[in-house]
């Protein structure tokens with residue numbers, strides 16, 4: 001995704017703190033989301049991901065800090081602001097006797113006054129049902145939908161107003177692999193074709209790697225890493241493993257600089273080099289290293305890396 005760096009971020013958070021009773025969950029979160037970016041917020045259970053998202057949605061008042069979302073303070077934002085923001089919460093439990101078509105038509109109506117030529121609102125309901133893969137269930141009662149189908153409906157509810165900014169809290173929990181892949185395609189389309197900015201939480205590191213332009217890791221109440229999956233991996237675990245065979249014999253070499261090493265390998269052996277593989281640390285390795293470092297009491301400075 002190319003981005004105009006002069007643009008104001010659509011989400012800007014500085015020094016966000018949240019305390020429940022005596023439990024200090026967020027101790028100073030700083031984060032930005034830029035226009036059209038897909039940002040994944042990762043962190044262990046209880047790190048405060050949902051709390052952060054709920055503050056950004058305007059559903060929770062922070063204890064302290066500066067929060068701007070689409071240029072406004074979400075705690076004081078009006079209906080026009082809300083129409084520009086999509087939210088995917090926990091499963092839709094209201095109106096169990098309604099059908100997905102009726103629910104989306106009903107909710108879509110609230111967005112009509114906020115339609116603009118650049119962003120006609122709401123979404124066409126049939127197309128939206130097709131987009132989330134619910135065409136065959138459009139006229140069934142919501143109460144009879146399976147968990148995964150209901151989750152698709154949650155996503156449709158978040159999208160019906162054609163939001164400029166979409167918050168998704170563990171959107172693919174309960175999805176089968178096909179629904180998950182369809183959902184990833186949908187997020188890419190929203191970001192690439194509609195310029196929708198997306199902030200989502202997930203525990204699925206593969207999903208984060210596939211979807212995110214940028215990954216934020218929340219641990220110990222603040223953001224401890226910020227960068228693309230590749231950049232974070234390089235930062236935390238610099239060593240790569242190069243594997244190849246030559247005349248049927250296997251070789252493995254660990255190096256911090258795989259590209260020059262591979263170049264030298266080909267200069268020396270040319271076409272004799274076969275089955276070449278370069279393995280970098282996975283996002284899982286990186287994530288666990290960051291979180292373990294934090295949990296072992298070392299307070300890591302923010303790892304911010306080139307995107």
Ligand SMILES: Nc1ncnc2c1ncn2[C@@H]1O[C@H](COP(=O)(O)OP(=O)(O)OP(=O)(O)O)[C@@H](O)[C@H]1O
Nearest residue numbers: 020021023025043044045046047048049050051052
């Ligand atoms: N309304 C509340 N009152 C008191 N404590 C709360 C409240 N909401 C959340 N917490 C606590 O704040 C901490 C952070 O919760 P939060 O749900 O934001 O974490 P999370 O990172 O989203 O976790 P998970 O990955 O398990 O969903 C937890 O210890 C939770 O028990």
